Amino acid sequence: xxxxxxxxxxxxxxxxxxxxxxxxxxxxxxxxxxxxxxxxxxxxxxxxxxxxxxxxxxxxxxxxxxxxxxxxxxxxxxxxxxxxxxxxxxxxxxxxxxxxxxxxxxxxxxxxxxxxxxxxxxxxxxxxxxxxxxxxxxxxxxxxxxxxxxxxxxxxxxxxxxxxxxxxxxxxxxxxxxxxxxxxxxxxxxxxxxxxxxxxxxxxxxxxxxxxxxxxxxxxxxxxxxxxxxxxxxxxxxxxxxxxxxxxxxxxxxxxxxxxxxxxxxxxxxxxxxxxxxxxxxxxxxxxxxxxxxxxxxxxxxxxxxxxxxxxxxxxxxxxxxxxxxxxxxxxxxxxxxxxxxxxxxxxxxxxxxxxxxxxxxxxxxxxxxxxxxxxxxxxxxxxxxxxxxxxxxxxxxxxxxxxxxxxxxxxxxxxx
Numbered sequence: 333x334x335x336x337x338x339x340x341x342x343x344x345x346x347x348x349x350x351x352x353x354x355x356x357x358x359x360x361x362x363x364x365x366x367x368x369x370x371x372x373x374x375x376x377x378x379x380x381x382x383x384x385x386x387x388x389x390x391x392x393x394x395x396x397x398x399x400x401x402x403x404x405x406x407x408x409x410x411x412x413x414x415x416x417x418x419x420x421x422x423x424x425x426x427x428x429x430x431x432x433x434x435x436x437x438x439x440x441x442x443x444x445x446x447x448x449x450x451x452x453x454x455x456x457x458x459x460x461x462x463x464x465x466x467x468x469x470x471x472x473x474x475x476x477x478x479x480x481x482x483x484x485x486x487x488x489x490x491x492x493x494x495x496x497x498x499x500x501x502x503x504x505x506x507x508x509x510x511x512x513x514x515x516x517x518x519x520x521x522x523x524x525x526x527x528x529x530x531x532x533x534x535x536x537x538x539x540x541x542x543x544x545x546x547x548x549x550x551x552x553x554x555x556x557x558x559x560x561x562x563x564x565x566x567x568x569x570x571x572x573x574x575x576x577x578x579x580x581x582x583x584x585x586x587x588x589x590x591x592x593x594x595x596x597x598x599x600x601x602x603x604x605x606x607x608x609x610x611x612x613x614x615x616x617x618x619x620x621x622x623x624x625x626x627x628x629x630x631x632x633x634x635x636x637x638x639x640x641x642x643x644x645x646x647x648x649x650x651x652x653x654x655x656x657x658x659x660x661x662x663x664x665x666x667x668x669x670x671x672x673x674x675x676x677x678x679x680x681x682x683x684x685x686x687x688x689x690x691x692x693x694x695x696x697x698x699x700x701x702x703x704x705x706x707x708x709x710x711x712x713x714x715x716x717x718x719x720x721x722x723x724x725x726x727x728x729x730x731x732x733x734x735x736x737x738x739x740x741x742x743x744x745x746x747x748x749x
Contacts, residue, residue, distance in 0.1 A: 388424070394568075396545055398459065400623060402624055403642045407429065408431075409630060412443020412444065412447070415443070415446065418443075420635055422454055422457065422458075429444065432493075433476045433479065434463075438479075444484045461576075463494070487518070487519075489521070491521065493548055498530055500534050512543065523546075526548035527549060528550055531564070535549070540571075549576070550577075551578070551579070551580070553612050553660055557657060557661070566621065568621075577625045580627050581613075582660075593662060597656070600655045609637060609638075610637060611641075613625055614648050668735060671732065672686035678726040679724070691744065719744070
């Protein structure tokens with residue numbers, strides 16, 4: 333096959349998907365389904381305790397001894413009224429589904445439950461991951477789990493996370509005891525936590541806890557430039573803790589070219605017939621210590637493009653990685669690194685700055701405007717009222733990304749309030 337034939341014909345690929353489904357189109361990328369995977373056994377996955385064939389490359393999820401697809405299905409902001417997307421995911425063995433109690437006000441879990449109710453035989457193929465959102469007590473965690481089980485029409489959750497912890501103080505013995513109890517009751521199989529902010533202190537504690545089976549962390553072409561993040565990925569891997577990468581796109585799957593960084597990435601990768609989004613997925617999965625890349629998939633188009641990235645045998649070149657690294661460095665002043673402890677230390681009366689930054693990203697880069705506004709509305713009213721009155725200069729002076737925090741807060745209020 334010559335170089336031209338190896339190029340990804342994106343328009344032809346998407347057209348063929350619409351006509352004949354995802355799997356036949358993916359074969360055009362030169363990777364046969366069921367090819368050898370990191371599992372050490374040709375195309376075999378261990379999900380729900382049973383050995384199953386898989387069309388996708390597989391990796392072990394830490395100490396769980398479960399092999400999961402390199403690509404997992406992030407459901408944040410997904411509308412499941414049309415369930416074709418779920419059918420297509422199952423057809424193509426994207427069987428690790430990640431959701432949360434809070435996603436779309438609970439509608440993501442409800443949509444998954446609707447699918448499982450209509451297709452009960454599918455449950456044994458799925459590796460369901462969900463999260464206990466907005467919890468303050470152990471009873472909150474228990475209540476969230478019971479609600480999630482009912483919503484999703486399942487008797488157990490494969491991987492249950494404490495959602496978006498901002499510090500290691502949540503990882504106490506009462507949580508350990510609850511996780512043990514939930515496992516003994518057959519309600520969950522594995523337990524972990526997710527963290528967007530203050531990731532390093534959270535991981536430094538979590539990596540020492542033998543009851544943490546997996547962690548979900550922000551990891552993308554930007555984060556991989558940070559030595560402290562990579563060092564903690566190494567530590568988690570050594571501790572046999574599964575690592576689920578989230579926020580893999582770095583800014584979301586942006587359709588429009590809006591910035592110089594967008595244009596630089598698009599111009600570079602289009603030459604090889606790829607997209608910038610596919611390259612970002614490849615950059616993350618190139619790190620074999622990452623168990624799976626959880627990417628938001630809200631259309632069949634997203635699904636097909638993401639699948640193409642993980643089944644395509646062609647690896648990123650040194651030049652590709654250089655371009656990603658340059659873009660990460662050049663655009664860092666527009667990207668919140670999630671070091672909330674810095675803002676919180678000088679903005680005691682406004683403890684939601686990093687959250688507002690994330691919601692603004694959902695609005696601008698992910699296109700999830702309604703979700704962003706809903707999340708913003710959940711911030712206490714008195715805090716929202718102070719956002720435009722706070723002096724952010726001390727936080728701006730300490731921000732490693734040199735973000736114009738005050739301007740961004742004003743922008744967020746204008747768009748999300």
